[in-house]
Amino acid sequence: MELLRCIAVLVTLVAVMGHPDPTLDQHWQLWKKAHGKEYRHQTSEDVAALLTGLRIPYGHNQTSTYRRRGGAPDAMDWREKGCVTEVKNQGACGACWAFSAVGALEAQLKLKTGKLVSLSAQNLVDCSMMYGNKGCGGGFMTRAFQYIIDNNGIDSEESYPYMAQNGTCHYNVSTRAATCSKYVELPYADEAALKDAVANVGPVSVAIDATQPTFFLYRSGVYDDPRCTQEVNHGVLVVGYGTLNEKDFWLVKNR
Template structure:
């Protein structure tokens, strides 16, 4: 709202006629200001009435049969809104997403889909809001791909791999509304190599990467990329543990302490661009691999189980995740992917993404891993 202020009147001297003239002009100015203020107040009143009217109209369109479910969902996810208008707006989004989920699962029950969806903590958000908060990856345009030995079909590797079973994957994390997916992906790849090399599974600090790798082109909570995080760790000669440098979900002053260094790496490598065979080979022999995907499909946010297969998924990657294995389920080849959207996402924080479907969602475009 604009705040209207009257200017203080100057000190006058001289005859009464002059004073009267100034008073008369000031009176006109005051009258004009009062009229303007009155008009603004009326405008605000009309706007408020319109907003209330729209709120009532929207509320009338809501499904009353879902009232109890809406309240239970809000309670289970700790959702509160500043006013009734926002509550109604979020309820509309929630019902729309619930309809998407219900329709999709009906198709899945008829064998038309290879995966199921379920409502989760993102049910009251638009796709745009989810992307702004959770998927802000910014792939560099000048990637220097180091020669990688993983070329070919990967025919000589196991039919399935799951690095969780080898003790090389830490618990699923929640990045929150900070666009730090890239930091969690990089930390996860480093954790995997540390565990594979030393036998010790240690949670490393994504916050360390968020706060301290700005000069490498990363943007804290506004996006970044995994190779830049690896380069920071190389130059910094280490990364702190999560226990010593806990996640805050916002950009802070860099507080790296070499006394709490938990891991290091000497270099990193990219896999051949778009080569799913190379990714399979690397997962079988190297360990968890940092990958980038397109996570903009509405179905992605509400994935629950099965093999995620969306032909509309593009090669425009925007979200950093960690590939921790691969396999086949009900005849569908998949990549096992660890997300950073908490355990209420997907299958306890994981998603099985389609494999051998022309690099669906661009998962093999920017695969990278650190070398201890």
């Protein structure tokens, strides 16, 4: 099996509603009603903490070794190239970091082998705690990549399905679906480097601020909330970029 590269970046995406919605409280109550009784008595802050889960390593001071290729097109969408698996349901488990990591590797697997395979986020939830991840209590994408490298593989979603809860590690090398030889971090908050990487390498793991209620109420269009901060708490996957109505955007897979 060929070793695959993964690429990760810690960026802040200031991304969706030009001005606060005066009916936001009403929309939030409708969201909770639509998404089940487990959220009924929770605030937007409670739900954000439950449905995100990024844990940036203490003292994380990355030195980027990424070399830009250049020649990025005006728009890119890796879904059109068959490199993006279906959106998953994270459930009440802070495993965003795991879904972000497997998404980047899934694309590299497709580019190397021609096969699009959903990889196991649960494998990372259960087995990478020695690397500083906390399972459903949160984690970080680079720690997930390092586990896959040292473990010499990761299971598929089919062989190690997602349970939305912490479990006992039962990785099985006989059902290994992918490997990873290295990962590369991009310069912090460098959107030009991010565009270059997305265009020339593939989908990229990133971190965003998902604390605003508008993030959970998003349905379509370009998400752009001016209250977005540089305090990131959620791992997602950038699968493309483009421009809509003269507004540049990042195309993001959320889980």
